[in-house]
């Protein structure tokens with residue numbers, strides 16, 4: 001590993017990655033516990049993603065002040081549209097920070113997204129039990145969906161106080177607008193949720209093959225340090241396991257589709273093997289469904305929350321034991 005010692009610690013808060021770049025990490029990296037980044041240039045800085053609620057984002061804005069007092073925050077880039085990366089956006093908009101995201105990401109940042117998440121916690125059954133468990137620590141009251149001031153498609157190069165920062169849209173992959181944030185002179189990459197380190201990836205948009213291609217792109221890039229959307233900072237050694245999991249699910253699901261199994265039969269019959277120990281293993285339900293949808297456009301497309309219910313059931317929620 002050519003990483004600095006600070007990188008090896010997975011603790012909540014600010015991490016100095018060297019070369020004027022930082023990460024704000026939120027262990028344990030499971031549902032909603034996401035990471036942000038901070039890139040400084042001369043007299044300015046750029047944030048990569050906000051956090052899942054206003055309190056978490058406020059805590060981060062306070063915690064990074066030793067850096068932003070010298071390098072005022074002027075730009076925010078959202079790597080994708082999931083709430084745990086955008087729900088704090090309004091706190092930056094209030095400070096006149098310019099928000100930038102891919103066009104496909106912008107289209108999905110809506111107030112409906114906030115309300116749906118808040119209301120799903122009141123549901124009964126596995127879904128309600130699961131969301132109260134997973135999203136219980138977060139407060140969605142007062143969140144005003146705040147999209148970007150400026151959008152791009154494909155690639156965009158930003159000047160952050162004399163420093164080049166490259167935005168590379170690799171979505172649709174995990175979500176429609178996934179974007180990598182590359183700082184060439186620091187050989188550093190903020191990967192957003194294209195990388196989950198130590199957890200199970202979940203393919204919401206797909207196709208899975210494009211996510212695998214995004215992993216290959218990262219492996220081909222001149223980067224040393226990588227900050228994932230969830231989990232500890234890593235280097236290229238962290239990319240392989242994500243790529244391997246995705247390829248495994250793509251192969252196993254495709255085989256079962258060709259054998260005539262339906263989605264439920266496919267999910268039930270896949271032995272995760274070396275991936276079985278990863279947290280959030282129930283995400284297999286969505287990942288197999290996504291492969292089926294790609295192979296056959298006639299396969300139904302249930303809402304994300306219906307799928308969350310299936311994931312919850314696979315992980316043992318809904319058995320009446322609320323207290324797990």
Ligand SMILES: [Zn+2]
Pocket residue numbers: 032034082084085193229230
């Ligand atoms: Zn996330």
